[in-house]
Amino acid sequence: MEFKDYYETLGVKPDANEAQIKAAYRKLARKYHPDVSKEAGAEDKFKSVNEAYEVLRDKEKRAAYDNLRAGGYRGGDQFRPPPDWAQQHGAGGFQFRDFGGEGDVGGFSDFFESLFGQRAGARPRGPMRGRDVRASVEIDLRTAFSGGKQRLGLRDAHGERTLEVNIPAGILPGRVIRLAGQGEQGAQGGPAGDLLLEVLVREDPRFRLEGHDVLVDVAIAPWEAALGAKVPVPTLGGDVELRIPAGSRSGRKLRLKGRGMPKSGDQIVTLLIQTPPAGDEKSREAYAAFAQAFEGFDPRA
Numbered sequence: 001m002e003f004k005d006y007y008e009t010l011g012v013k014p015d016a017n018e019a020q021i022k023a024a025y026r027k028l029a030r031k032y033h034p035d036v037s038k039e040a041g042a043e044d045k046f047k048s049v050n051e052a053y054e055v056l057r058d059k060e061k062r063a064a065y066d067n068l069r070a071g072g073y074r075g076g077d078q079f080r081p082p083p084d085w086a087q088q089h090g091a092g093g094f095q096f097r098d099f100g101g102e103g104d105v106g107g108f109s110d111f112f113e114s115l116f117g118q119r120a121g122a123r124p125r126g127p128m129r130g131r132d133v134r135a136s137v138e139i140d141l142r143t144a145f146s147g148g149k150q151r152l153g154l155r156d157a158h159g160e161r162t163l164e165v166n167i168p169a170g171i172l173p174g175r176v177i178r179l180a181g182q183g184e185q186g187a188q189g190g191p192a193g194d195l196l197l198e199v200l201v202r203e204d205p206r207f208r209l210e211g212h213d214v215l216v217d218v219a220i221a222p223w224e225a226a227l228g229a230k231v232p233v234p235t236l237g238g239d240v241e242l243r244i245p246a247g248s249r250s251g252r253k254l255r256l257k258g259r260g261m262p263k264s265g266d267q268i269v270t271l272l273i274q275t276p277p278a279g280d281e282k283s284r285e286a287y288a289a290f291a292q293a294f295e296g297f298d299p300r301a
Contacts, residue, residue: 004052213267228245
């Protein structure tokens with residue numbers, strides 16, 4: 001079989017720290033998520049990224065992998081596990097993705113299974129808890145704000161099943177939802193492991209998330225900026241009325257307390273002044289009168 005360079009898969013250096021590895025994983029998982037990406041081969045790349053992260057996020061697996069890599073192996077090299085590897089390492093695994101309808105995702109690669117799968121492990125001497133399984137679930141921003149349910153399809157060595165996951169209101173990207181007993185089956189009567197779902201939040205066409213705060217741009221007319229006004233502003237919890245102070249400029253930021261993510265977030269509103277078109281004689285005359293009234297104003301001063 002071929003040796004897999006997990007650092008190359010995630011695009012990080014071998015001395016990358018935990019935060020750098022996690023950030024690279026989240027970026028690539030979002031890019032190649034099978035329900036989102038239209039790129040050819042996205043599902044296979046998504047599996048490779050998950051497999052690489054499964055090894056590099058775990059200190060023991062990473063240390064063992066680094067010892068192998070220190071022997072001069074690089075991606076694509078022919079590889080066979082050392083003779084004593086099976087007596088030192090174990091734990092099986094399966095792979096899945098979330099989807100809205102039917103789906104099918106296979107297991108980890110032969111390379112991974114030969115190192116960390118059940119085939120490589122010694123036979124357990126007594127009840128052993130199943131391995132925790134990690135994957136990602138992608139939701140939209142409104143679901144992250146208000147909470148809801150996400151349907152997951154799972155196909156592994158134990159069959160095919162569907163899970164309905166409760167998404168708590170106000171969850172942020174990178175948080176992990178633990179589903180007790182939904183991981184790998186235990187051995188010799190041991191309990192099942194847990195399913196760990198890292199939350200990814202899709203980009204929203206209108207709102208942006210920055211920590212607990214929600215950011216939005218709101219267009220206003222020149223006279224609303226100059227004279228002040230009350231305008232409707234969208235929030236994830238519904239429209240609210242915002243007072244625009246007189247003399248506001250384009251780019252000014254206003255804060256709506258408590259209108260961001262639940263419990264601790266605000267909404268930051270950026271004002272964008274929109275100029276009406278001079279599309280007819282009446283509007284051109286109005287602009288001419290406006291220019292005359294502000295004859296001494298120099299916007300570039």
